[in-house]
Amino acid sequence: MLKQKEGGRATFVKVGLASLMMAIGSSAFADEEIERGTLFGDMQTVTQDMLDKSAGDSNNFLHTNGNYEQTRFYPAEQINTDNVHNLEKAWTFKMDVVDSLETSPIVVNGTMYVTSSFNHVYALDAKTGKAKWHYQHEMGPITTYCCGPNNRGVAAYEDMLFMGTLDAKLVALDAKTGKKVWETEIADPELGYSETMAPTIVNGKVLIGTNGGEYGIRGFVKAFDAKTGKLLWTFNSIPENSVGVWAENDATGLYMHRDIKAEKAALKKLGDPYKTLGGGVWQNMAIDRDSNRAYFVVGNPSPDLYGAIRPGDNLYTNSLVSVDLETGEKICHFQYIAHDVWDLDAVSPPILVPVTNDDGQTVKGVLHGGKTGYVYVHDAGDCSLIRHSEPMVMQRDRWVLPTKEGASMLPGANGGVEWSPMATDPGQGLAFAINLHQPMTYHVEETPYPDGKLWLGGAFKVIPTEEQWGNVTAVDYNTGKIKWKVKTQHPMIGGILATGGGLVFTGEGNGLFKAYNSSTGELMWQDQTNAGVNAPPSSYNVAGDQFIVVGSGGNAQLDYKRGNEIIAYKLAK
Amino acid sequence: MRYSNFKHLILITTLLFTGYAVAEEDKYSPVREKLETCFACHGQNGASSMGAFPILAGQEFYYMYVQLKDMKKGLRESAVMGPIAASLEKSEMKLMAEFFSKQAWPETNYTVEAEQATAGKRVVGAGQCVACHLGDLRGNSRVPRLANQHPDYLLATMLDFKNGVRKNSPAVATLLKTFSEQELKDVSDYLSSYSE
Numbered sequence: 001m002l003k004q005k006e007g008g009r010a011t012f013v014k015v016g017l018a019s020l021m022m023a024i025g026s027s028a029f030a031d032e033e034i035e036r037g038t039l040f041g042d043m044q045t046v047t048q049d050m051l052d053k054s055a056g057d058s059n060n061f062l063h064t065n066g067n068y069e070q071t072r073f074y075p076a077e078q079i080n081t082d083n084v085h086n087l088e089k090a091w092t093f094k095m096d097v098v099d100s101l102e103t104s105p106i107v108v109n110g111t112m113y114v115t116s117s118f119n120h121v122y123a124l125d126a127k128t129g130k131a132k133w134h135y136q137h138e139m140g141p142i143t144t145y146c147c148g149p150n151n152r153g154v155a156a157y158e159d160m161l162f163m164g165t166l167d168a169k170l171v172a173l174d175a176k177t178g179k180k181v182w183e184t185e186i187a188d189p190e191l192g193y194s195e196t197m198a199p200t201i202v203n204g205k206v207l208i209g210t211n212g213g214e215y216g217i218r219g220f221v222k223a224f225d226a227k228t229g230k231l232l233w234t235f236n237s238i239p240e241n242s243v244g245v246w247a248e249n250d251a252t253g254l255y256m257h258r259d260i261k262a263e264k265a266a267l268k269k270l271g272d273p274y275k276t277l278g279g280g281v282w283q284n285m286a287i288d289r290d291s292n293r294a295y296f297v298v299g300n301p302s303p304d305l306y307g308a309i310r311p312g313d314n315l316y317t318n319s320l321v322s323v324d325l326e327t328g329e330k331i332c333h334f335q336y337i338a339h340d341v342w343d344l345d346a347v348s349p350p351i352l353v354p355v356t357n358d359d360g361q362t363v364k365g366v367l368h369g370g371k372t373g374y375v376y377v378h379d380a381g382d383c384s385l386i387r388h389s390e391p392m393v394m395q396r397d398r399w400v401l402p403t404k405e406g407a408s409m410l411p412g413a414n415g416g417v418e419w420s421p422m423a424t425d426p427g428q429g430l431a432f433a434i435n436l437h438q439p440m441t442y443h444v445e446e447t448p449y450p451d452g453k454l455w456l457g458g459a460f461k462v463i464p465t466e467e468q469w470g471n472v473t474a475v476d477y478n479t480g481k482i483k484w485k486v487k488t489q490h491p492m493i494g495g496i497l498a499t500g501g502g503l504v505f506t507g508e509g510n511g512l513f514k515a516y517n518s519s520t521g522e523l524m525w526q527d528q529t530n531a532g533v534n535a536p537p538s539s540y541n542v543a544g545d546q547f548i549v550v551g552s553g554g555n556a557q558l559d560y561k562r563g564n565e566i567i568a569y570k571l572a573k
Numbered sequence: 574m575r576y577s578n579f580k581h582l583i584l585i586t587t588l589l590f591t592g593y594a595v596a597e598e599d600k601y602s603p604v605r606e607k608l609e610t611c612f613a614c615h616g617q618n619g620a621s622s623m624g625a626f627p628i629l630a631g632q633e634f635y636y637m638y639v640q641l642k643d644m645k646k647g648l649r650e651s652a653v654m655g656p657i658a659a660s661l662e663k664s665e666m667k668l669m670a671e672f673f674s675k676q677a678w679p680e681t682n683y684t685v686e687a688e689q690a691t692a693g694k695r696v697v698g699a700g701q702c703v704a705c706h707l708g709d710l711r712g713n714s715r716v717p718r719l720a721n722q723h724p725d726y727l728l729a730t731m732l733d734f735k736n737g738v739r740k741n742s743p744a745v746a747t748l749l750k751t752f753s754e755q756e757l758k759d760v761s762d763y764l765s766s767y768s769e
Contacts, residue, residue, distance in 0.1 A: 099708060142635050143714040147704045214744075406751060445747040453639075453715070453741075454705070459748035462699050559703045 080501030091129030101553020148556025164195025209281025219279035244313025278302030300345035306457025373416035412440030436491035484521030495536025507533020509560035531563025624725030631678030693763020
């Protein structure tokens with residue numbers, strides 16, 4: 001199916017829609033797999049076959065974002081637009097730590113695995129919420145992280161679980177007992193490395209990136225052997241030549257006011273800044289099992305606001321990158337914002353779906369929700385941009401350069417779309433994103449590398465006198481048009497889930513957890529919880545009942561009310 | 574349980590705890606004399622009761638270790654602490670920081686007027702302080718506890734950041750330069766009186 005074009009760029013041509021859908025999780029494929037999914041239910045361990053077929057598995061929720069394609073589309077339709085008003089709490093589990101809660105629950109054969117801040121892991125009976133075991137990571141004395149002591153979940157493979165920790169370790173646990181099997185250091189926390197993302201696992205390789213874009217790290221994705229913890233390969237998200245093409249416009253074509261003459265002079269004087277250029281990869285990668293490739297997005301350059309010290313495009317910061325899963329070698333990349341000085345990094349996990357290109361052909365596509373507030377649509381073959389959506393949030397003075405006194409701009413440094421994963425409904429061709437409207441002032445100050453300390457090269461400030469809000473937006477990714485948009489009381493962070501029942505579920509900082517009609521945006525149901533709902537929801541089936549589960553524990557970054565609850569909902573009998 | 578057995582249990586428990594205390598004592602004996610020097614200003618075991626001297630008891634280990642290193646390097650200038658830190662080896666800094674981090678944070682009982690608390694809270698929101706200092710403003714690892722620290726010290730050190738005297742956390746310095754002295758006063762008072 002892959003055809004080499006002149007110039008060596010590989011692209012998908014004349015690919016049949018049906019075969020693509022089979023490959024990456026269409027609704028037709030899902031229907032078939034729902035039947036087969038019930039057969040998986042007796043399996044006691046997570047096999048590669050189960051992981052591969054997770055897009056159609058209506059019993060389990062095996063990946064952080066539902067499946068390797070990261071669609072966050074759960075095919076079951078027991079809970080649907082007709083009956084969602086009957087949704088009620090089935091159980092609530094209280095964790096030990098009351099702090100920022102960003103976990104993505106995964107569910108394996110009736111057992112749920114969730115994490116809390118400071119790297120606690122719990123195994124719960126998914127039907128009752130009763131704890132089976134609890135693991136607390138023994139944290140080292142040195143941790144370096146911004147934005148809360150978060151953890152976004154574990155990955156499951158065979159009879160093991162894998163978690164990254166705040167002190168930059170990778171820990172493997174026995175899934176049945178919670179006992180530690182092995183632990184290895186991913187990177188040195190004293191230099192600014194830490195882990196909050198859930199790992200991704202494929203073919204016995206545990207894939208994980210790193211935080212640290214605010215500390216002058218050199219970002220990476222690493223692959224570890226699941227059995228032993230041995231490092232298999234490292235992809236440095238910052239190449240030794242990070243200069244690029246001196247791009248003047250961003251991915252939407254907007255001029256970015258770069259002083260390229262000054263940057264070239266600085267490059268001559270300072271050399272390539274790659275060693276401390278940041279570029280964390282701090283959310284999960286999408287996996288294409290057919291081509292054996294991973295797709296991930298790379299975060300902001302360091303220091304965030306002071307660009308003069310890091311001349312060039314700062315590759316591959318703020319980019320979509322695809323690598324070969326066997327070797328970690330780069331296959332292609334696309335940079336959204338060259339030489340970013342606004343911390344508008346790429347972080348929301350990319351999604352693999354069939355998309356229509358400009359020639360009307362259906363090709364394997366990649367979606368990414370940007371902090372800019374746009375959804376970007378790529379050709380998965382060569383990472384090229386097919387289109388971007390209409391802006392989902394107000395744009396005001398975008399790319400005004402930071403000043404000492406502070407320059408006001410929308411979006412603020414939290415987005416647009418923050419780390420929050422999007423969801424899609426492939427049948428409707430819609431991507432669902434949650435957004436922030438949070439104006440900020442951007443201040444710049446000359447700052448040399450401070451040896452692993454917070455390195456912003458300035459400051460971001462929320463403007464207290466300006467109103468903030470959020471929205472939930474549905475984008476037709478085959479046209480780029482916004483289909484519907486719903487305003488929310490507060491800026492949104494956490495994630496969203498779409499289901500075969502024609503619904504999307506997402507929570508808010510005020511503690512409301514809501515279901516919308518995925519076709520229209522109509523509010524169908526809501527529940528008031530005790531803390532901010534700022535974590536991605538999941539869904540699963542046990543003994544014939546479909547559940548929706550979400551964490552209610554607030555958020556450090558936006559200072560939403562903290563809590564410690566995992567809440568599961570099902571239909572009233 | 575028979576009385577004699579109970580006596581034995583008490584004896585064993587006492588020995589165990591005494592042994593533990595001795596072991597802890599021994600651990601810090603290389604820096605005991607230097608700790609006594611610290612107590613003169615920072616109070617017994619770091620529980621300072623004088624507003625100009627920060628509470629060290631219960632402060633984050635790694636934060637205090639980094640501060641001592643920075644004072645030795647001159648990144649954090651202090652006429653008093655500079656020469657003291659200059660005389661310390663890294664191993665001594667670690668032990669001293671560990672000692673203070675293991676003490677209990679003392680009661681301070683500062684209060685603040687509602688209006689000033691609101692103003693202070695606004696500064697915390699605008700600066701997104703909780704993103705690093707966490708929701709209870711008690712810090713973690715390399716980020717210090719601010720809650721219930723002495724307001725005089727908080728204001729003085731924030732002004733040092735603002736005025737370029739304290740250079741060892743450039744991101745904080747830039748942020749604090751964007752606030753007025755009154756705002757820093759408000760937030761100092763708010764933080765010192767913080768309660769969940």
